[in-house]
Amino acid sequence: MYIISKKTGLSFYQKEFGEQKRIDPNLLSGLLSAIRTMGQTILEAKEGGLKLIDHGDISIMLETGTESFIALVVSRETFLLREKLRELAFKLHQEKFFKKIDHSVVEINEYRDYQITKIVEEYLI
Secondary structure (H helix, E strand, O other): OEEEEOOOOOEEEEOOOOOOOOOOHHHHHHHHHHHHHHHHHHOOOOOOOOOEEEEOOEEEEEEEOOOEEEEEEEOOOOHHHHHHHHHHHHHHHHOHHHHOOOOOOOOOOHHHHHHHHHHHHHHHO
């Protein structure tokens, strides 16, 4: 799972579940940011319209918030997983620590990451 700043296009939080194949967060965030921007520019699509990228045996589920979006790499999307991801996105974007993040700067913050991990584990594990 990755949380990506909409302003910079960079991942500022990532968490691996199980034995997932390791994905470079910078490459993934760059790819997703480019797809989002192209969709909005070329297709004149509204913000938050991209929900799923399906490529063979890997799917990337997306949920968009005000300042960032969440990408969850899974083997397949399910209704239950989509609902949990939507609830997680809503919860994270309500949190005070999340609102105080300077989304133009990607910085390491162990306390923030710990708080995000607790919420992620509550909703996704």
